[in-house]
Amino acid sequence: IEKLEIMEFVENTEGDAIRIFQTVNDRGKLLTNMEKAKSLLIYFSNRYLKKKLDDKINNCFSDIFEIYDDIKLLGEDLNINLIKNIEFNEDNIMRYHFVSYSDDNYDATAPYVLEYLKNSLILMRNKTDYSQMEDFITNYIESLLLFFNALKNIIDKCNIQIEYFKLFCILNLSATLYPLIVKLEILNILDKNLQKPEIASYTFLDLIELIDVRVYKTRGTDPRAEISKFAYYINTDTDLDEIQNWLISFNQRWMNLDEFRSNLNGYIYGNRALNHMFIEYCEELSGKKFSIDELKKIMTKVPNIEHILSQTPKFSLKNYGFKNNDDYVEHEHTLGNLTVLERSLNSSVQNKNPSEKVQFYDRSIFK
Numbered sequence: 001i002e003k004l005e006i007m008e009f010v011e012n013t014e015g016d017a018i019r020i021f022q023t024v025n026d027r028g029k030l031l032t033n034m035e036k037a038k039s040l041l042i043y044f045s046n047r048y049l050k051k052k053l054d055d056k057i058n059n060c061f062s063d064i065f066e067i068y069d070d071i072k073l074l075g076e077d078l079n080i081n082l083i084k085n086i087e088f089n090e091d092n093i094m095r096y097h098f099v100s101y102s103d104d105n106y107d108a109t110a111p112y113v114l115e116y117l118k119n120s121l122i123l124m125r126n127k128t129d130y131s132q133m134e135d136f137i138t139n140y141i142e143s144l145l146l147f148f149n150a151l152k153n154i155i156d157k158c159n160i161q162i163e164y165f166k167l168f169c170i171l172n173l174s175a176t177l178y179p180l181i182v183k184l185e186i187l188n189i190l191d192k193n194l195q196k197p198e199i200a201s202y203t204f205l206d207l208i209e210l211i212d213v214r215v216y217k218t219r220g221t222d223p224r225a226e227i228s229k230f231a232y233y234i235n236t237d238t239d240l241d242e243i244q245n246w247l248i249s250f251n252q253r254w255m256n257l258d259e260f261r262s263n264l265n266g267y268i269y270g271n272r273a274l275n276h277m278f279i280e281y282c283e284e285l286s287g288k289k290f291s292i293d294e295l296k297k298i299m300t301k302v303p304n305i306e307h308i309l310s311q312t313p314k315f316s317l318k319n320y321g322f323k324n325n326d327d328y329v330e331h332e333h334t335l336g337n338l339t340v341l342e343r344s345l346n347s348s349v350q351n352k353n354p355s356e357k358v359q360f361y362d363r364s365i366f367k
Contacts, residue, residue, distance in 0.1 A: 018043040033110035034064070034090040037117055041137055044121045048130050053137055060141040067148045068093065074155045079299055081172045083155070097147040099179040099228045106228035150185040162292050167209055169299055171276040174216040176224050180231040181208050187236060195241050207247040214255035217273035218263050223254060269333035275303050278340035278366070285367040298365060302343035309337050310351040340366050
């Protein structure tokens with residue numbers, strides 16, 4: 001720090017100042033689109049609104065960047081795959097927000113969002129009355145800040161609420177569902193019970209889990225357009241019954257119960273929900289739920305999916321009831337030949353005969 005040198009650029013024109021800011025900063029670590037968006041909005045506030053929104057923009061983005069830092073740190077501490085990824089930055093959240101903010105593009109990239117802001121503001125500067133520009137900037141930054149805050153609230157809950165920890169840290173919620181789950185948090189309904197008596201013990205969070213397990217993890221598809229448009233559509237005036245019914249209908253259209261059962265009976269190895277399913281099943285077998293501390297301990301053990309009868313067997317297939325190799329291969333990756341096991345134990349058992357694996361299974365924290 002003592003060796004740092006400060007370069008000062010004095011420029012009287014705001015537009016040139018913004019260009020210098022972006023040009024100089026882009027020479028080292030590249031500016032994120034969020035940082036460019038801030039400078040863009042400051043420029044238009046300077047140039048057309050007599051600096052009226054400068055402080056508001058600065059304060060909002062200052063809060064946003066601080067909240068992002070908290071989200072990133074929490075995600076790394078909790079081992080949330082999406083957030084701890086080195087490629088994940090504030091631009092990702094900027095993009096998730098845009099999906100719930102505008103129906104302009106359901107699969108917008110962060111550069112697209114920046115271009116959208118720029119083009120929208122250029123259209124407004126051609127008008128004699130700049131009140132529309134003021135309203136647009138104010139609405140956007142307030143909405144963006146609200147979204148960042150809501151996402152942080154959700155990740156905070158992962159530290160103290162079991163169902164949130166399971167959803168984000170074990171199941172690893174699919175990125176496409178982030179705009180929707182944050183919007184539901186903004187509407188304050190994630191933890192609300194569903195409206196029909198027969199399903200009143202479940203919450204809206206449970207519906208998100210259901211959709212992720214069945215549609216995204218088991219079926220392996222990504223109906224992004226539908227989810228994104230719905231995330232944009234819902235607001236404070238949307239009836240809870242309507243939201244609930246849409247989520248249930250979406251799940252049934254993409255993976256109804258019979259289809260889900262059929263999938264569970266087939267080739268399932270590689271299903272990214274297996275850890276989540278097996279941990280739930282362990283709770284079912286033992287008759288008690290893991291505490292949040294126990295779940296955190298479990299995840300430090302790095303649960304792996306283990307083939308009980310090994311993928312490269314060193315035993316006689318006929319001794320285990322298989323007619324031939326083809327018969328074995330047909331069952332090799334099905335649910336009945338899989339279990340969950342700590343990575344260290346999984347490495348120890350490898351291709352051992354099932355009878356030799358029992359002593360390692362007995363040391364597992366899983367039922």
